[in-house]
Amino acid sequence: MTLAETKKLPSPVGESKTRLDVIEKVTGAAVYTDDIPFGPGLLHARVKRSPHAHAKILKIDYSKAEALPGVKVVVTGEDFPKRIGLYLVDKHIFARDRVRFIGEPVAAVAAINADIAEKALDLIEVEYEPLEAVFDPVYGASPEAPLLHPDMADYDVPNYIFPQAGTNIANHFKIRKGDVERAWEQCAAVVESEFYIPHVQHVPIEPHVAVARWDDDGTLTLWAASQSPFAQRNLIAKSFGVSQSDVRVIAPLVGGGFGCKAGVTMEALPVAIASKVKGRAVKLTLTREEEFFTNFVRQALVIKLKMGCDADGNLVALKNTMYWDGGASTEYGVNITRAGGYNSTGPYFFPNVHTDSLCVYTNHPIGGAYRGFGMSELHTGIEQTIDMLAEKMGIDAVDFRLKNCVKGGDIILTGMTMHPTGLNQCIEKAAKAIEWGKEAKPSSPNKLRGKGIALMWKAPSMPPNAGSSAEVKFSEDGTVTVSLGGQEIGQGAFTVMAQMAAGVLGIPYESVRVRGPLDTRYSPYEWQTVASRLTWSMGNAVVAAAQDARDQLLDLAADHWDEEVEDLDIVNGKVISYKSEQEMSVKDIGIYGLPNENFEGWKGGPIVGRGSFMPTYVTNLDFETGQGDRAVVHYTTGAQAFDIEIDKETGRIEVLKSASAFDVGRAINPELVRAQIEGGFIQGYSSAVYEQMLLKEGAMLNPSFVDYRIATAVDIPIEHHVDIIEVPQDDGPWGARGIGEHPMVPTIAALANAIYDATGLRLEGPPFTAEKLYLAMLDAGLVE
Amino acid sequence: MAREAHPALPEFDYIKPKTLAEASQFLSEHAGESRPLLGGTDIFVRLRDGAWKENKFLVDVKGLDGTDVLTFDEQTGLTVGAAVCMNRLSSFPAVKEHYPLLAEVCDTVAAYQLRNRATVVGNICNASPAGDTVGACLLYGGILNVFNVGGTRQEALNTFFVGPGKSVLKPGDIVTSLQLPIPPKGMIGKYLKLNRNNRGDLAIVGVTAAAYPNQDVPSGVTVRMALASVAPTPLVVSAIEDYFKQEKLTSDTVQTAAQLAMDSCKPIDDVRGTARYRSLMVRNLAKQALTALLEKM
Amino acid sequence: MTIHTITCTVNGESEVVEVPAHWTLLQMLREKLGLTGTKNGCAGGECGACTVMLNGAPVNSCMVLGVECDGATIVTVEGLVKDGQLDPVQAAIVEAGGVQCGFCTPGVLISARSLLDRNPNPTEDEIKEALVGNLCRCTGYVRIIDGIKEAAKLNEPVVIKE
Numbered sequence A: 001m002t003l004a005e006t007k008k009l010p011s012p013v014g015e016s017k018t019r020l021d022v023i024e025k026v027t028g029a030a031v032y033t034d035d036i037p038f039g040p041g042l043l044h045a046r047v048k049r050s051p052h053a054h055a056k057i058l059k060i061d062y063s064k065a066e067a068l069p070g071v072k073v074v075v076t077g078e079d080f081p082k083r084i085g086l087y088l089v090d091k092h093i094f095a096r097d098r099v100r101f102i103g104e105p106v107a108a109v110a111a112i113n114a115d116i117a118e119k120a121l122d123l124i125e126v127e128y129e130p131l132e133a134v135f136d137p138v139y140g141a142s143p144e145a146p147l148l149h150p151d152m153a154d155y156d157v158p159n160y161i162f163p164q165a166g167t168n169i170a171n172h173f174k175i176r177k178g179d180v181e182r183a184w185e186q187c188a189a190v191v192e193s194e195f196y197i198p199h200v201q202h203v204p205i206e207p208h209v210a211v212a213r214w215d216d217d218g219t220l221t222l223w224a225a226s227q228s229p230f231a232q233r234n235l236i237a238k239s240f241g242v243s244q245s246d247v248r249v250i251a252p253l254v255g256g257g258f259g260c261k262a263g264v265t266m267e268a269l270p271v272a273i274a275s276k277v278k279g280r281a282v283k284l285t286l287t288r289e290e291e292f293f294t295n296f297v298r299q300a301l302v303i304k305l306k307m308g309c310d311a312d313g314n315l316v317a318l319k320n321t322m323y324w325d326g327g328a329s330t331e332y333g334v335n336i337t338r339a340g341g342y343n344s345t346g347p348y349f350f351p352n353v354h355t356d357s358l359c360v361y362t363n364h365p366i367g368g369a370y371r372g373f374g375m376s377e378l379h380t381g382i383e384q385t386i387d388m389l390a391e392k393m394g395i396d397a398v399d400f401r402l403k404n405c406v407k408g409g410d411i412i413l414t415g416m417t418m419h420p421t422g423l424n425q426c427i428e429k430a431a432k433a434i435e436w437g438k439e440a441k442p443s444s445p446n447k448l449r450g451k452g453i454a455l456m457w458k459a460p461s462m463p464p465n466a467g468s469s470a471e472v473k474f475s476e477d478g479t480v481t482v483s484l485g486g487q488e489i490g491q492g493a494f495t496v497m498a499q500m501a502a503g504v505l506g507i508p509y510e511s512v513r514v515r516g517p518l519d520t521r522y523s524p525y526e527w528q529t530v531a532s533r534l535t536w537s538m539g540n541a542v543v544a545a546a547q548d549a550r551d552q553l554l555d556l557a558a559d560h561w562d563e564e565v566e567d568l569d570i571v572n573g574k575v576i577s578y579k580s581e582q583e584m585s586v587k588d589i590g591i592y593g594l595p596n597e598n599f600e601g602w603k604g605g606p607i608v609g610r611g612s613f614m615p616t617y618v619t620n621l622d623f624e625t626g627q628g629d630r631a632v633v634h635y636t637t638g639a640q641a642f643d644i645e646i647d648k649e650t651g652r653i654e655v656l657k658s659a660s661a662f663d664v665g666r667a668i669n670p671e672l673v674r675a676q677i678e679g680g681f682i683q684g685y686s687s688a689v690y691e692q693m694l695l696k697e698g699a700m701l702n703p704s705f706v707d708y709r710i711a712t713a714v715d716i717p718i719e720h721h722v723d724i725i726e727v728p729q730d731d732g733p734w735g736a737r738g739i740g741e742h743p744m745v746p747t748i749a750a751l752a753n754a755i756y757d758a759t760g761l762r763l764e765g766p767p768f769t770a771e772k773l774y775l776a777m778l779d780a781g782l783v784e
Numbered sequence B: 001m002a003r004e005a006h007p008a009l010p011e012f013d014y015i016k017p018k019t020l021a022e023a024s025q026f027l028s029e030h031a032g033e034s035r036p037l038l039g040g041t042d043i044f045v046r047l048r049d050g051a052w053k054e055n056k057f058l059v060d061v062k063g064l065d066g067t068d069v070l071t072f073d074e075q076t077g078l079t080v081g082a083a084v085c086m087n088r089l090s091s092f093p094a095v096k097e098h099y100p101l102l103a104e105v106c107d108t109v110a111a112y113q114l115r116n117r118a119t120v121v122g123n124i125c126n127a128s129p130a131g132d133t134v135g136a137c138l139l140y141g142g143i144l145n146v147f148n149v150g151g152t153r154q155e156a157l158n159t160f161f162v163g164p165g166k167s168v169l170k171p172g173d174i175v176t177s178l179q180l181p182i183p184p185k186g187m188i189g190k191y192l193k194l195n196r197n198n199r200g201d202l203a204i205v206g207v208t209a210a211a212y213p214n215q216d217v218p219s220g221v222t223v224r225m226a227l228a229s230v231a232p233t234p235l236v237v238s239a240i241e242d243y244f245k246q247e248k249l250t251s252d253t254v255q256t257a258a259q260l261a262m263d264s265c266k267p268i269d270d271v272r273g274t275a276r277y278r279s280l281m282v283r284n285l286a287k288q289a290l291t292a293l294l295e296k297m
Numbered sequence C: 001m002t003i004h005t006i007t008c009t010v011n012g013e014s015e016v017v018e019v020p021a022h023w024t025l026l027q028m029l030r031e032k033l034g035l036t037g038t039k040n041g042c043a044g045g046e047c048g049a050c051t052v053m054l055n056g057a058p059v060n061s062c063m064v065l066g067v068e069c070d071g072a073t074i075v076t077v078e079g080l081v082k083d084g085q086l087d088p089v090q091a092a093i094v095e096a097g098g099v100q101c102g103f104c105t106p107g108v109l110i111s112a113r114s115l116l117d118r119n120p121n122p123t124e125d126e127i128k129e130a131l132v133g134n135l136c137r138c139t140g141y142v143r144i145i146d147g148i149k150e151a152a153k154l155n156e157p158v159v160i161k162e
């Protein structure tokens, strides 16, 4: 059986199985990092943070803190000279010489309890000399701006990231396809636009927490709420100069990640502190406030667009300039900028493209991965501009999209050939669900009504060779444990992997166990739980491992029965022969093997299936043009649509109907796919109407749930219609693609287009709060 | 700079006195470093935020004389003990029957589980301009019973607030209960609150309006209004009451009155909203609230 | 720092606990009683992950002092399973798919149980209103709401099948 060829799904693949982890989660038995007991020897850490957005550190005096009874150690940047970073290695664990954002760690204390650690923080005296700060990425990219990382040229960086020495530009990604300047002449209509998408936070309900212990033999154990135990092992080993094999990361269940628990964020802090108190476990938990203002953020974006089409409404040219507000460190953000660049047309075919995607250092919090990895921000600009152009041409926005959206066989902006995609069906489904084209009157004279649609595409954004691996092992009773290194962050990864393993092996789903915690000492390697890549990449590895185990079982049975493997199968936990109609249970052979005739020796042994997967077909892109054979593995596409009303007396939006349609290739577990779409849509909606980190001179003014509002149960749209489209993917298990991030990508744009339809107004950017809408309507004379 | 909050509550001692006198004595002896504890929902948040660094003691006054009472009397009206939580209050039959506006405002505060701890008296004592329940208590003519070892006294709510977070209370004062007189016959009310999302937020603006038949004024109906989050203290709009002495409540006068409400408030810009938006929302919500009264009448 | 010795009933068991004056009920449950099902998502009364039943009514356990619970009766998520049977709210939320990362789930379940205790047949709006204080970042709430609707129809506990 080769996967790409399997058309018929083996049970239980394609069935909506109940989550594996759900009973432990509803009974309170599920263990998250903060729940692990460490006994009375545990030390509690607190971090002293910079109150300045940009300043020189003149002096740190922690003698008083050190003298406080109960304090075991105080550390500062002096203790940790090496940098750390996922792509661009530009970050110190604790600031050295200068601080670059408000909240940057400057020093830390570990004490016998949190109260003492907290008190000790007040005893640390830091003298600063404030420096000119940069809060605007456009200014930051200009030659006038002060340099925030004068040593950038010396930083380690992979060969597909392009820092511009002597500037604040940490990555400059370009697309040059066709000739945009000449193309404008062919255009019947050209529109220009500019949008600002502000910083937002991930807001998992579980705050970051990590516990570290160094032992005298030089080994490190780190327990962390983590999407990326292996990436953490690697980066921490490098930064502390130890072997990856001597770093053990244990990662229990994660209470929501959305990207913020990927890479190394706060985990390096307890590791650093613990290195000075060998043998003691040191725990650091972020407060909700720290979660808001010190943690990786979704970077803000300034996007400037110029787009044109010919007289028939065919898109001709796009000029896209993006300034990403990378923050004080761009170790992760440089790759978001790259993703923004190689996806910069959105899901459309343009013969001429000119893109500059710039990652700019600023004195804002550090940008990191957030569900969608730059795509919500990019599409907020692209999808509104598509509407503007369609309007200018007098073409219906849905028709315009159907005509121009990317189709299988198109040569897309990077030169890659697009694979088959169901985007057209997604557009039609989403439009139909909100009765696109049917006139809809407001329910009262106090309301304005409008409809809007937006599309999206997104490829997994990762190094070209990000890999996965898995093992399949039998227990004596014929049940199977799948070991893997990808994390269960709520998306249902463990459940889907169990379905795949059961499907390949031919055993019941109930016989498969996938359990955490992940443990880099024992779990097979996985790059990171990000990029919506587990179902696809880890899925391929699990399928390979299950196939390997299956082959071993069948070989053994074939040998035993003296038959051909081709005549055998495994059905419902039994190896059967279609030819001789013999059968035996896998439980009798999974561990103990089989005796030879008359017990003259044995054959077989404990079955261990192993599998790994790494895409081998992704190519680098040319620095000057962004062209290459295959920029990415594949694209998930989709559409969302809204039918809304706006209250003329308050500016509040009420959603009458909303719809999502995504092409997931193949839904391994349809209800889990729907759950991802529903949850992602609400997260997108929340960011569209409520969320923004209010940053003033680099200080966050709303670092709590009191003033950073997220959608609650009473805020969700009344009706959200979900369609799943399945156009199979050639490199995915049974054709599956990821769907974790995509549902929040087009939401802001779809809502913005509905707002425009209702009011004729385009706001600079989200969130579309009642206040912003009301005042805009007032200024436009729509309300009194 | 951005706020730095404690992981949990900073250290303090917990005092559980047996009598009000003992509690008051302790609070006045430890003025500035002790506070009375009711539901704690506001105190804990502020302590975590690093406010009141000098605080050393919380004095639990729940259960002390009179703080747990919730009674209704046809003559004297409603007595709400300081420790009575909002859920208990809003589901109390006499409140639903005689003070429906009070029940309505309680249910707009934060979330259900918080309202099992939060108290109306606590909401008043915080003297937050954003308090949802304060407007209704003002319009019901609320009076606070205050115990102090120096003697008990009453404080009328309309002179109780001095500034944001400031009231006339002095060290050693313990508010034991809130007294609401029997409302005027035929009184109707409405609370409109603008949240950033649909519920559970602090008010961007809050408009409480009430009306009742009154033969002593030429119009025959007294109309009153209180505003939240638009001035340094909860604000009763006297201009509204004056206006409706002469004018009847009609769809036309509602417009003028709404403008009066807007003119009387002095909102500021903060993270929840700009002064400009707040002013306009006072006007629009005042209009809606008065229209609702008109429809109920 | 004063340590108080209090007595309370937690999930039907009588407990004697030594708790520092400034510790919240949330800290006491997690760190003194090992009941880590109740979660800390904000320590500020906003997220609801710490919701427990105190004397029959749901409260944010981060907004109650441990010492205030002397003599109290407390039920946490660990107390919902009785004799190996899931409470109807647990069973229905499992069935509806209302759990993703699970971090909000303990608080959601206590809020749901409490809603059905005081209002056995809630409307959809009443269910949503009862959940205002329980933030969930994963599910978009739809399946949680569906689960509670279903739970209202089940009045019997449900045997855990695994």
Ligand code: FES
Pocket (backbone or CB within 6 Å): C039, C040, C041, C042, C043, C044, C045, C046, C047, C048, C049, C050, C051, C060, C061, C062, C063
């Ligand atoms: S932890 Fe108590 S409400 Fe968030």
Ligand code: FES
Pocket (backbone or CB within 6 Å): A205, A255, A256, A490, C098, C099, C100, C101, C102, C103, C104, C105, C135, C136, C137, C138, C139
């Ligand atoms: S399931 Fe993750 S927060 Fe609710």
